[in-house]
Amino acid sequence: MTTATEEPRKYTVADFASDQDVRWCPGCGDYSVLAAVKKLLADIGLPPENYAFISGIGCSSRFPYYMNTYGMHSIHGRATAVATGFKITRPDIQTWVITGDGDALSIGGNHTMHLLRRNVDVNVLLFNNQIYGLTKGQYSPTSPKGKKTKSTPMGSLDRPLHPLCIALAAEATFVARTVDMHPKHLQATLKRAAEHRGTSFVEIYQNCNIFNDGALGHAQDRKTRADNVIELEHGKPMIFGKDLNKGIVLDGQHLRAVDVGEGGVPESALLVHDEQAPSGIHNLMARMKWPDLPEPIGVLRAVQEPTYNELMEAQIAAAVEQKGSGDLQKLLSGRSTWTVE
Amino acid sequence: MIAEAKAQTSPRTQDIPRATIRFAGDSGDGMQLTGMQFTKTSAVFGNDVSTLPDFPAEIRAPAGTVYGVSGFQLHFSSSDVFTPGDELDTLVAMNPAALKVNIKDLKNGGLIIANEDGFTEQNLKLAGYAANPLTDGTLDKYTVHPVQMTKATVKACEDVGLIGRDAQRCKNFYALGLVCWLYSRPLKPIIDFIESKFGKNELVRDANLKVFHAGYYFGETAELFQKNYAVKKANLPPGTYREIHGNEALALGLIAASQLSGKPVFYGSYPITPASDILHELARHKEFGVKTFQAEDEIAAVTSAIGAAFGGGLGVTASAGPGIALKAEAMGLATVLELPLIVINVQRGGPSTGLPTKTEQSDLLQVMHGRNGDCPVVVIAPATPSECFDMAIEAVRIAFRSMIPVVFLSDGYIANSAEPWLVPDASKLEPIVVEHATEANGPNGEFLPYLRDGNLSRPWVIPGTPGLMHRIGGLEKADVTGNVSYDPDNHQHMTNIRREKVEKVADHLPEQTVFGDEDGDLALVGWGGTYGQLHEATMSLREAGYKVGHVHIRHLSPFPRNLEQVLRRFRKVVVCELNTGQLRMLIRSKFLIDADGLNKVQGRPFMVGELISAAEKLLKK
Numbered sequence: 001m002t003t004a005t006e007e008p009r010k011y012t013v014a015d016f017a018s019d020q021d022v023r024w025c026p027g028c029g030d031y032s033v034l035a036a037v038k039k040l041l042a043d044i045g046l047p048p049e050n051y052a053f054i055s056g057i058g059c060s061s062r063f064p065y066y067m068n069t070y071g072m073h074s075i076h077g078r079a080t081a082v083a084t085g086f087k088i089t090r091p092d093i094q095t096w097v098i099t100g101d102g103d104a105l106s107i108g109g110n111h112t113m114h115l116l117r118r119n120v121d122v123n124v125l126l127f128n129n130q131i132y133g134l135t136k137g138q139y140s141p142t143s144p145k146g147k148k149t150k151s152t153p154m155g156s157l158d159r160p161l162h163p164l165c166i167a168l169a170a171e172a173t174f175v176a177r178t179v180d181m182h183p184k185h186l187q188a189t190l191k192r193a194a195e196h197r198g199t200s201f202v203e204i205y206q207n208c209n210i211f212n213d214g215a216l217g218h219a220q221d222r223k224t225r226a227d228n229v230i231e232l233e234h235g236k237p238m239i240f241g242k243d244l245n246k247g248i249v250l251d252g253q254h255l256r257a258v259d260v261g262e263g264g265v266p267e268s269a270l271l272v273h274d275e276q277a278p279s280g281i282h283n284l285m286a287r288m289k290w291p292d293l294p295e296p297i298g299v300l301r302a303v304q305e306p307t308y309n310e311l312m313e314a315q316i317a318a319a320v321e322q323k324g325s326g327d328l329q330k331l332l333s334g335r336s337t338w339t340v341e
Numbered sequence: 342m343i344a345e346a347k348a349q350t351s352p353r354t355q356d357i358p359r360a361t362i363r364f365a366g367d368s369g370d371g372m373q374l375t376g377m378q379f380t381k382t383s384a385v386f387g388n389d390v391s392t393l394p395d396f397p398a399e400i401r402a403p404a405g406t407v408y409g410v411s412g413f414q415l416h417f418s419s420s421d422v423f424t425p426g427d428e429l430d431t432l433v434a435m436n437p438a439a440l441k442v443n444i445k446d447l448k449n450g451g452l453i454i455a456n457e458d459g460f461t462e463q464n465l466k467l468a469g470y471a472a473n474p475l476t477d478g479t480l481d482k483y484t485v486h487p488v489q490m491t492k493a494t495v496k497a498c499e500d501v502g503l504i505g506r507d508a509q510r511c512k513n514f515y516a517l518g519l520v521c522w523l524y525s526r527p528l529k530p531i532i533d534f535i536e537s538k539f540g541k542n543e544l545v546r547d548a549n550l551k552v553f554h555a556g557y558y559f560g561e562t563a564e565l566f567q568k569n570y571a572v573k574k575a576n577l578p579p580g581t582y583r584e585i586h587g588n589e590a591l592a593l594g595l596i597a598a599s600q601l602s603g604k605p606v607f608y609g610s611y612p613i614t615p616a617s618d619i620l621h622e623l624a625r626h627k628e629f630g631v632k633t634f635q636a637e638d639e640i641a642a643v644t645s646a647i648g649a650a651f652g653g654g655l656g657v658t659a660s661a662g663p664g665i666a667l668k669a670e671a672m673g674l675a676t677v678l679e680l681p682l683i684v685i686n687v688q689r690g691g692p693s694t695g696l697p698t699k700t701e702q703s704d705l706l707q708v709m710h711g712r713n714g715d716c717p718v719v720v721i722a723p724a725t726p727s728e729c730f731d732m733a734i735e736a737v738r739i740a741f742r743s744m745i746p747v748v749f750l751s752d753g754y755i756a757n758s759a760e761p762w763l764v765p766d767a768s769k770l771e772p773i774v775v776e777h778a779t780e781a782n783g784p785n786g787e788f789l790p791y792l793r794d795g796n797l798s799r800p801w802v803i804p805g806t807p808g809l810m811h812r813i814g815g816l817e818k819a820d821v822t823g824n825v826s827y828d829p830d831n832h833q834h835m836t837n838i839r840r841e842k843v844e845k846v847a848d849h850l851p852e853q854t855v856f857g858d859e860d861g862d863l864a865l866v867g868w869g870g871t872y873g874q875l876h877e878a879t880m881s882l883r884e885a886g887y888k889v890g891h892v893h894i895r896h897l898s899p900f901p902r903n904l905e906q907v908l909r910r911f912r913k914v915v916v917c918e919l920n921t922g923q924l925r926m927l928i929r930s931k932f933l934i935d936a937d938g939l940n941k942v943q944g945r946p947f948m949v950g951e952l953i954s955a956a957e958k959l960l961k962k
Contacts, residue, residue, distance in 0.1 A: 018812065020824065049807045054648070057815075064812050065825065070804035072651055073814025075674050078644040081636065085645030088632055089607050089652035093804050114637040312632060319627035326629030328600050329767040332593060334583045336530075337764060338385045341579055 029180035029206035060127035077108025116170035131212035164286035232298035359418035361426030366435030376413025387574030393425035423873030437468035458491035518556025587726035587755035592622035594733025602773035605630035607649035659685035681740035699944025700753035724872035860910035861888025878952035
């Protein structure tokens with residue numbers, strides 16, 4: 001442990017890299033997220049033993065093996081539940097959940113919802129590549145309807161889930177989206193997630209260059225993405241476009257994209273992003289879908305609520321306050337005894 | 342006043358050694374509470390006691406129907422008792438349906454105390470009686486006492502100002518008062534209970550007290566009963582006693598294990614009958630640092646407990662068979678991660694939803710084998726409600742020592758039965774030593790998370806420990822380093838190690854003991870909640886001159902080292918269990934012993950009588 005008299009140690013990206021070879025396919029979007037997380041932890045300046053990474057099953061869930069922290073590669077869909085028990089037991093360890101669209105929204109959908117509504121203080125990174133990669137290319141719960149894959153040769157029949165809408169519906173206190181190929185934005189969003197107290201839910205658009213290459217290209221391509229996504233900033237009008245000449249207005253109960261400035265609306269007419277607004281407007285924003293509207297990236301919602309683990313500690317403290325620390329002999333004797341002589 | 346904690350006897354009182362009675366009525370009639378209060382006063386008086394609650398899965402089935410009948414049986418005695426009794430001496434029936442469901446268990450010449458007011462035309466019809474059995478002569482081989490309990494209750498309540506439905510609701514205390522007189526029970530424990538339970542509602546408190554006494558005085562003054570009975574104190578070892586249920590003992594055992602090891606309990610659980618009471622009990626004791634987590638489902642319950650164990654805590658989860666099925670994959674994860682985990686299965690009738698409130702022992706093979714891959718775990722099973730306490734501590738000790746999941750097999754019978762319990766001295770409980778790795782253990786200063794000790798156990802590191810960061814997961818791992826490995830020889834090695842690790846637990850287990858004859862003609866082999874019936878059957882068979890031993894196995898995986906030798910000392914081995922032959926299959930396959938089976942799956946414990954006659958048949962073969 002670091003004491004006050006010692007010079008605090010500086011950590012580098014290398015301090016957070018494990019000795020294991022990274023086995024993702026070359027060109028996978030997961031690499032950039034791994035790099036961003038390692039950089040973030042080095043920047044935070046806490047030692048590697050202060051972190052735990054817990055994952056489910058899927059390509060992205062190999063993530064913990066590559067981090068020189070405490071880690072668990074658990075079973076399909078359950079990382080959120082494992083992390084809940086872990087965080088309740090160890091509120092002192094910064095806990096990250098690494099999951100994917102199938103892991104978090106299909107087999108583990110139930111746990112995701114309940115983690116969010118409880119507001120357990122963990123950071124969830126949901127790698128959304130809209131495909132099942134590890135099982136070699138079946139459609140996922142976020143694949144668009146009609147998606148042709150090995151399991152859906154005539155196109156999928158399922159309507160896709162919107163991860164951000166799921167998070168909002170589950171009363172998440174921190175909801176964000178970022179993009180694997182937008183390192184600056186990725187870095188800034190992860191930083192916000194790490195700083196948030198409570199469950200941070202971050203959807204990361206991630207390219208699977210083997211089974212679903214370019215499915216999210218509209219948001220990833222550096223040349224065109226400025227017209228296809230809108231970078232949210234708290235308290236700022238919702239402006240987007242390469243030339244920053246387009247914006248979003250609330251028209252009745254609809255969000256619409258409009259031109260700003262000459263020939264368009266004045267900037268003052270645009271919707272101003274408020275991370276703490278009632279979540280109805282956030283839900284409308286989460287449903288903005290390219291090519292009709294730019295897709296929002298950045299922090300959609302951030303509000304402060306007590307965390308589940310804090311509340312549990314408080315109940316224990318209150319019980320000790322009321323009854324004193326547990327007395328085992330008193331407990332064993334119960335409320336009524338009798339004596340046999 | 343009659344509020345003294347001693348037996349109320351008179352010249353008309355006849356001493357009897359023991360009695361078995363059952364209170365039966367609608368599930369809303371308060372029969373469980375009535376039975377429990379009668380049990381309590383009997384235990385406080387000094388009898389040995391054993392109970393068997395029997396309630397429907399429906400919370401409030403339509404009143405008057407046979408499927409809404411709730412019963413509570415107890416056996417109290419002036420000597421040791423091991424079972425709630427086979428046949429009833431007295432049946433209290435609050436309505437025709439209760440009579441119909443329970444009459445078959447009443448012995449010839451037994452007493453029926455019926456609430457005459459409950460035998461209305463409508464209730465008779467609901468129960469399927471064409472005529473009133475209290476008057477049509479069909480009960481002639483019993484002694485029938487029809488009592489107008491509802492009317493008497495309403496009358497007694499009028500005096501204190503409680504009327505209508507609320508007044509009628511007190512009638513279980515009338516029945517309780519009457520039966521207390523019949524068996525000369527001390528009244529004070531029940532009066533104390535009423536005063537504390539209804540203390541905040543004076544009207545209800547006074548009404549119940551009034552009704553309770555009215556029932557008692559009715560017995561004393563009415564000429565209906567020629568005599569009443571007394572059951573003298575049992576010769577129990579001296580000390581301080583309390584009453585305890587299996588689920589309660591289990592919860593206390595977990596808290597004790599937590600105190601002995603310095604590891605706060607994390608209890609991940611999803612409500613399910615008959616395990617929920619463990620959650621309720623633990624949730625009341627947060628002052629011990631207990632963290633109860635009511636999970637969204639069974640899978641989250643077990644995986645959160647695994648997360649707690651990874652964090653360095655005492656991870657516990659519990660369920661009944663259907664929930665254990667859902668936990669199977671995660672139990673495999675814990676086996677491969679080699680983390681300590683306690684999985685409690687309070688068994689009930691299956692398959693599927695089965696008989697939620699009835700007992701059975703049919704999940705033995707499920708917990709032994711019901712996972713993908715070769716996935717051995719430790720399995721232990723308490724024999725009595727109070728043993729749940731000691732064996733919960735043992736489960737934690739094993740899990741921590743061997744870094745292994747331990748399944749604790751209880752059952753609905755043990756969970757809900759109560760018995761007097763000699764309160765243990767907390768200061769005499771043996772501490773559970775837990776060692777956490779704090780330094781690198783490798784030859785080159787590296788940390789090797791799967792380097793093993795003499796128990797084949799691996800180091801348990803508390804996250805946050807500098808320098809010992811490591812990753813674990815469900816993929817097969819190389820021994821020693823714990824890194825992911827698909828190497829064929831390594832998988833063979835790790836599979837063998839996981840099996841040997843379970844076998845090695847036997848080094849620390851007590852040897853198998855035998856009650857009765859150490860060798861002879863017949864070994865009655867059992868496990869779990871059938872203990873009492875097998876014990877009594879063995880006593881009777883030996884009194885009849887047979888050479889019989891009762892072998893009750895508490896450690897099912899691994900078996901005690903000497904089990905095979907013990908069994909081979911008997912000419913015949915019969916495995917008695919409330920399933921279709923699961924332990925029998927294990928014993929036959931493991932030891933090639935030609936064991937017979939004595940099996941029953943009716944949602945109820947064995948009868949001592951049926952065990953004796955089946956054993957006699959085998960002995961005469």
